[in-house]
Amino acid sequence: MAIAASPGVQVTKPVAAPPAPRTQSSFGRLTRRPETGALAGTVLVFVIFTVLGGSNFISIGGVASWLNVAAELAIIALPVGLLMIAGELDLSVGSVLAASSMTMAIVSGTYGAPMIVGIVAALAVGAAAGFINGLIVSRTNVPSFVVTLGMNFGLAGITLGLSRLITGTTNVPLDPGPFFKGLFGSLIGGQFEVAIFWALGVALLIVWLLQMTPFGNWVFAIGGDKESARATGIPVTRVKISLFMMSALGASLVGIIQTCLYNGAQTSTGQSFVFNSIIAAVIGGVLLTGGYGSVPGIILGTLTFAIVSQGIYTTSLSSDWASFILGALLLAAVLMNNTFRKLALSSGVRAPKIKKA
Amino acid sequence: MAEPLLKLTNVGKSYAGTDALADITLQVEPGKVLCLLGDNGAGKSTLIKILSGFHTPTTGTVEIDGQPVVFHSPRDASANGIATVHQYGGTFPLMTVGRSFFVGVEPTKGWGPFKRFDKATANEISVRELKGLGITRINDGNRLVxxxxxGERQSLAIARAVYFGAKLxxxxxxxxxxxxxxxxxVLRIIMQARRKGIAVVFVTHNVLHAMTVGDNFAVLIHGRLADSFAKGERTREEITDLMAGGEAMAELEAEIAQYEQDA
Structure with missing residues (x-):
């Protein structure tokens, strides 16, 4: 094996004899990508429900039912997954969704302001909540689990209290008008939510950020080792605050979508997204401790989640079993991801040496 | 004798009134290796943290190229050409070699909103620099760290520091x-860095490793400079004795002798 040394640089003896150059098979390469396990999971549940649900599951209505759920979930799970790659959790997305939704309905419905004002107000609520989450986590070093859990409860209380105070009810109607209904809350072909396109847009944005920009590199580095990342001069605080703002803005966007779709807002919506987004990200191969994950993986995770939670209705099984399947799947995903990650670390040359940091 | 690159004069650091480090005076010249020896808790870590900008000293002065400096953050230290490599390499196990090499200083291509991380360049440079340090097994920058x-991870971290122009x-x-x-x-790589005119502070408690590459030596005990000397001025036994605090070793030897008598 010829080794081209750059001129002027002395080449010392290699540590060990270099192994014969081996071309990795495309299959070998595939098993080393973070989303491989997620793909296997998605294919598995798709096949199972196609067999069990038959034409109900793969009919247009059947596909729409799980694609719609996946789309709304993906808009939140993608930025939450990005945050998880950076080593943090966001448990406040549920209340942020409800708060944004109520803000929009109250501003544009109760007070009759133009729709765009309501939308900007809803996004501002999300941005503010995310900023506060990020600031507290960065400044105090309190685990984000606790900070965002507190935010989820606190914001739920504020939303409920203010809604009752202002409107006297917890359920505020809003007529979005044809333009905004079309933009956020319409059903294409009477079946497919327009949110699917929003989800695709969010996916493109996040994949660009994570894979193609220096910012994405910083996200991986911060999740990998925060202190080393700080030592290299990365603005850790700024990156974290922007990530918390992104996950909150994702929740706000779903809040806006749901408000337009259902012509109104409720204070109690959104809480299911708190754990569903984390489940989707983990099934999608994101490492709970940070530093590892991918956008295609998270998308596959949301699809798997949606297929199981909606596909169950197309079968003769009672829907009671959906949670059980998801729970088992989550556990299986974590175990499988560990295996695939070990393969990724082994580089196909020799057994991995993983240091527990 | 060359001008010292780094000079510490009476540097000390105390936490809540307790001296972790006191009266440290030492210097490193370009192209020389200073070995910092000491048992666990002797103050080596505190000294490193001062040099790499994580702590500011309570007393004394730090000079770089004759200019007094105060580091308020790791960034200040790296701006002054100081690079610190930690035991586990300070690298990111789940990142690719190319990405890890360029964390914080990512090369980009394209323009304006289309500016993007240049993965090909990052991979190529990182693999080339590793080769320069004798790591030939890693021929693909997409490999995970x-x-x-x-040893390869240490080499990666050192290659990174040298590539980005570390002076110390x-x-x-x-x-x-x-x-x-x-x-x-890794010792060979230290010698390579030394030949390039980089000043090296090599922290270790392995006397043999220190004696292999060191030009100058400083021994820390309980936060104080117990001894400093140049290559060849002390024997290995003398250094080991000093590090272990002499008496402790003598006591141990006496105990062993007692056991042997009893047996």
Missing amino acids: GGMSG LILDEPTAALGVKEASH
């Missing part, structure tokens, strides 16, 4: 977790 051995390289126990072969490779 976690798949590298401890601080190596914190780089050989402590390594096997014999890998440790000797």
